[in-house]
Amino acid sequence: MDIKEKRFEQDIESYMLNYGGYTKGNLSTYNRETAIDLPKLIQYIKATQPKEWQKYERNYGADAEKRLYKRFQECVDTFGLTYVLKHGFEDRGAKIKIVSFKENTTLNDSVLADYNSNIVTCTRQFKYSTENENSIDMVLSVNGIPVVALELKDQLTGQSVANAKKQFMTDRNPKEFCFRFDNRFLVYFAVDLYEVAMTTKLDGEKTFFLPFNQGSNGAGNVGGKGNPENKNGYATSYLWEKVLTKDSLLNILQRFLQRVEEEKIVYSNGKEVKKKSVKLIFPRFHQLDVVSKLVADVKDNGSGHNYLIQHSAGSGKSNSIAWLAYQLTELHDKDNKPIFTSVIVVNDRTVLDRQTQNTIYGFDHTKGVVEKIDDDKHSADLKAAINNGKKIIITTIQKFPYIYNEIDDTTDRRFAIIVDEAHNSQTGKNAAKLKTALADTEDALREYAELEGLAEDEVKDQEDKLVDEMLSHGKHKNLSFFAFTATPKSKTLEIFGTPRENGKGFRPFHIYSMKQAIEEGFILDVLKNFMHYKTCYRIAKQTPDNPEVPANKAVKAVLRYKELHPHNIAQKTAIIIETYRSVTKNKINGRAKAMVVTASRLHAIRYYHEMKRYIESHGYDDVEILIAFSGVVKDGEFEYTEEGLNKRKDGTTIKESQLPSEFNKDEYAMLVVAEKYQTGFDEPLLHTMFVDKKLKDVKAVQTLSRLNRICPGKTDTFVLDFVNTADDIQKAFEPYYEATYLDEEINVNMIYDTRQLLRQKGIYDENDIQEFLKIFLKKDQNDSDLGTLTSLLKPVVARYEAMNEEERFEVKKTVKNFNKWYSYITQISRMFDRSLQEEYTYTQYLEKMLPPVSDTRNVDLEDKLKLEYYKIQEDFHGDISLAPTEATKTLENPKSLKTAGFMSEEDALLEEIISKINERFDGIFSEGDRVIVETLYNRAKENKKLNRQAQKNDEEVYTKSIFPEVFKQVAQDCYMEQMKAFSKLFEDKRFYDTVMATLAQETYRTSNRV
Structure with missing residues (x-):
């Protein structure tokens, strides 16, 4: 058998010529200087545009061919070859096409004839240079213009895709005319028997190749990097059998390949500099695959279907959404009618996602x-865009509740809704209003009329608001949803997912897994370098009495006391700052940044101040911090806002909208956050995360994934977690590492059980509902009707308020549960149950009127507790490996819709509560440790001079200058009295420093307590 590289080359050529739509190319008329086969281009133009060519000949006579090339190259130099291929060029009244693309309809026979006149050639050993006889293994040309270059390697001869990449990087001079960016070749493929890589720009040693593989189990399936085994040929045959056939290549050139201009703000010598760049975007294989499969499915099955695309971070989701949006607008059915009136791209952030918006708008379009219904526009603009039939509309889902009943008749209008980051917002009221606004309810009307034994016109004539609401429920033939997310929840899977092959539950339509993205190098594995610190402490009661307090609230109060204790925050701050300086600072060529994730806004404020104090007291000038939180936070007598704390060195305020770009500057190292920037924040320089907050499920994945973005020089990440163990994080990540499934459909009849539970509470009855609806459903509302409605709800609220705390809790939760689940179930099922709809209409308003459950017995234990001793120690450091099973990656639908039980507040003795907490969190303190700390604390506390100094000086002077000297003397006195007992204090410097710092803060706090 011939195992030489030429055999590989020959096999590819054979397929291209016999099945791929190509003719065999030769170089007899190819001009190396101009890098074009001009006779072939002229041949194509004469065949497809004879009248335009006649104009050329009339204008230029014998120089027509030269002048055509001159004008062609002028336009390529100005706009790029990508643009010229799509749009052609004009010259003195002549409009010239360079290539003919297929249209989305079959109405125009001449267009098909022009398409068939394209001259696509496959040339082996393509000699391109004016300097030497170097050749490219294979080149694909369109109408004489070389657009695709392939370097082929064969493992059987000892070479691989790595050698092909190196050949492009070292042996192909990017200054050669044919290799200039967007001038001739538009994509370069490095290919061997098992893998493919590609790039759109040759740049010597800096050339950046992307993997162009299907994934180990094939495109759209669960898997890692590489390609699946091909029993019928080469593992990489998909490249020439699917991607580079004539039809596919021309489709890519027309609908996928994009020349994009970008403007970024970079910082040079402390100044902002706008840097412009141009790049070509050629789809990665999974992007090409998902868009092609979605378009094909819609073409075959029409509108009215839902699709869930589970694509990891690093998948290039914004590009996939943009390609899909444009191609759905062009899609026609078998009768050559557009399938969709409009494509609406929605996300659930209050502020429109700029990345997706800019990507869609940045693609070449008419x-x-x-x-764009962006931050400067309102719901009225969204209404106008929909009513006017705009082809692509980009908006947030929050705008629909304001205009859902003002959209023009949607009969015979179809909409594709692309959901960017499909999460809870797609299961709630905003999503319901979106469907109400856009749904064509003719089919639902027909179904309802049949069930009620009425004519359709009779139903319409009733003008019944409840019926109108019910008609919008379920799925609709005029609405197709395309939901993109990396972390689908169970509701997301049920609404948008595809039924599984076993008939149970749902799966994504297409998958590009976190595992594949990591293995292909598009994101970093944030679990590779994970450290958990265990906090060990003991809390003591420092009050002679032993009061009874509400147990649940007391536990929370004690834990909060520990979390906000100055010593706790000080110890963790020291670890955070020193870890940043030793681990993070020198990463990413000295530009790495860190994020501190805190449990609350107050925690963030305390951390921010302690970090600033620590940095200043140690004289560090290389750690500048920023903070992110919402609203106003009160800490003691002070009030804080984000903008009030974030100041530049010149004293000017950093506005909330400026924070991401400011944090990108080299002068800022760390960002302290509280419920902000844990999702959707894209800062590639973020290397390290310090977590002091409980994270669960999707929240853990989204938060830690802020670190996974790649950038030059970034090779790893680091997570230091004070709260969540390695097992906690592993459990959170496993459902989303490969693919996520749902075990079974939800039982929609459970909503009846929930209603029954609600009725059993006895705060309202059927008569209350009907009296309310008489007013609510009136056709002619007057000014007093709202007051009447609230008056009707007052007796119900009074019954609620007469209940005890546990009963109020159960009622409030059950009402909320009923509303939430009815809203969700009616998105997936059309129930047509008027009594349920009536109840839901009533309970929506009732929920708003019911006061929250509150316990007036607030528990303040601040003066009753003291932190007796405290240690923080490394508990785990390493790689959290993920190996999800069918069970761990399958989410479960609820088997009942019952509310969570009320936690009764039984009173317990404070001493008992403290003991239970200490049992959970106690560390490896010895009794000797306790003796040392307690003895030193009591001696220091009894020192009246020290007490006066604490009251007269600020904390920093006291803890850094005054207390250390006193502590040293006290410690020496104790050592002289009990050498054995106190020897550890002088043998372990870290222990000495920790005890001293703790007692300094504690004695200062005690002395200054009012």
């Missing part, structure tokens, strides 16, 4: 096709 002016007026895209309408």
Whole structure:
């Protein structure tokens, strides 16, 4: 058998010529200087545009061919070859096409004839240079223009895709005319028997190749890097059998390949500099695959279907959404009618996602096709865009509740809704209003009329608001949803997912897994370098009495006391700052940044101040911090806002909207956050995360994934977690590492059980509902009707308020549960149960009127507790490996819709509560440790001079200058009295420093307590 590289080359050529739509190329008329086969281009133009060519000949006579090339190259130099291939060029009244693309309809026979006149050639050993006889293994040309270059390697001859990449990087001079960016070749493939890589720009040693593989189990399936085994040929045959056939290549050139201009703000010598760049975007294989499969499915099955795309971070989701949006607008059915009136791209952030918006708008498009309903526009603009039939509309889902009943008749209008980051917002009231606004309810009307034994016109004539609401429930033939997310929840899977092959539950339509993204190098594995610190402490009661306090609230109060204790925050701050300086600072060429994730806004404030104090007291000038939180936070007598704390060195305020770009500057090292920037924040320089907050499930994945973005020089990440163990994080990540499934459909009849539970509470009855609806459903509302409605709800609220705390809790939760689940179930099922709809209409308003459950017995234990001793120690450091099973990656639907039980507040003795907490969190303190700390604390506390100094000086002077000297003397006195007992204090410097710092803060706090 011939195992030489030429055999590989020959096999590819054979397929391209026999099945791929190519003719065999030769170089007889190819000009190396101009890098074009001009006779072939002229041949194509004469065949497809004879009248335009006649204009050329009339204008230029014998120089027509030269002048055509001159004008062609002028336009390529100005706009790039990508643009010229798509749009052609004009010259003195002649409009010239360079290539003919297929249209989305079959109405125009001449267009198909032009398409078939394209001259696509496959040339082996393509000699391109004016300097030497170097050749490219294989080149694909369109109408004489070389656009695809392939270097082929064969493992059987000892070479691989790595050698092919190196050949492009070292042996192909990017200054050669044919290799200039967007001038001739538009994509370069490095290919061997098992893998493919590609790039759109040759840049010598800096050339950046992307993997162009299917994934180990094939495109769209669960797997890692590489390609699956191909029993019928080469593992990489998909490249020439699927991607580079004539039809596929021309489709990519027309609908996928994009020349994009970007403007970024970079910082040079402390100044902002706008840096412009141009790049070509050629789809990665999974992007090409998902868009092609979605478009094909819609083409075959029409509108009215839902699709869930589970694509990891690093998948290039914004590009996939943009390609899909444009191609759905062009899609026609078998009768050559557009399938969709409009494509609406929605996300659930209050502020429109700029990355997706800019990507869609940045793609080459006809002016007026895209309408951005961004921060400067309102719901009225969204209404106008929908009513006017704009082709692509980009908006947030929050705008729909304001205009859902103002959209023009949607009969015979179809909508594709692309959901960017499909999470809870797609299961709630905003999503329901979106469907109400856009749904064509003719089919639902027909179904309802049949069930009720009425004619459709009779139903319409009733003008019944409840019926109108019910008609919007369930799925609709005019609405197709395309939901993109990396972390689907169970509701997301049920609404958008595809039924599984075993008939149970749901799966994503297409998958590009976290595992594959990591293995292909598009994101970093944030679990590779995970450290957990265990906090060990003991809390003591420092009050002679032993009061009874509400147990649950007391436990929370004690834990909060520990979390906010100055010593706790001080110890963790020291670890955070020193870890940043020793681990993080020198990463990413000295530009690495860190994020501190805190449990609350007050925690963030305390951390921010302690970190600033620590940095200043140690004289560090290389750690500048920023903080992110919402609203106003009160800490003691002081009030804080984000903008009030974030100041530049010149004293100017960093506005909330400026924070991401400011944090990107080299002068800022760390960002302290409280419920902000844990999702959707894209800062590639973020290397390290310090977590002091309980994280669960999707929240853990989203938060830690802020670190996974890649950038030059970034090779790893680091997570230091004070709260969540390695097992906690592993459990959170496993459902989303490969693919996520749902075990079974939800039982929609459970909503009846929930209603029955609610009725059993006895705060309202059927008569209350009907009296309310008489007013609510009136056709002609007057000014007093709202007051009447609230008056009707007052007796119900009074019954609620007369209940005890546990009963109020159960009622409030059950009402909320009923509303939440009814809203969700009616998105997936059309129930047509009027009594349920009536109840839901009533309970929506009732929920708003019911006061929250509150316990007036607030527990303040601040003066009754003291932190007796405290240690923080490394508990785990290493790689959290993920190996999800079918069970761990399958989410479960609830088997009942019952509310969570009320936690009764039984009173317990404070001493008992403290003991239970200490049992959970106690560390490896010896009794000797306790003796040392307690003895030193009591001696220091009894020192009246020290007490006066604490009251006269600020904390920093006291803890750094005054207390250390006193502590040293006290410690020496104790040592002289009991050498054996106190020897550890002088043998372990870290123990000495920790005890001293703790007692300094504690004695200062005690002395200054009012």
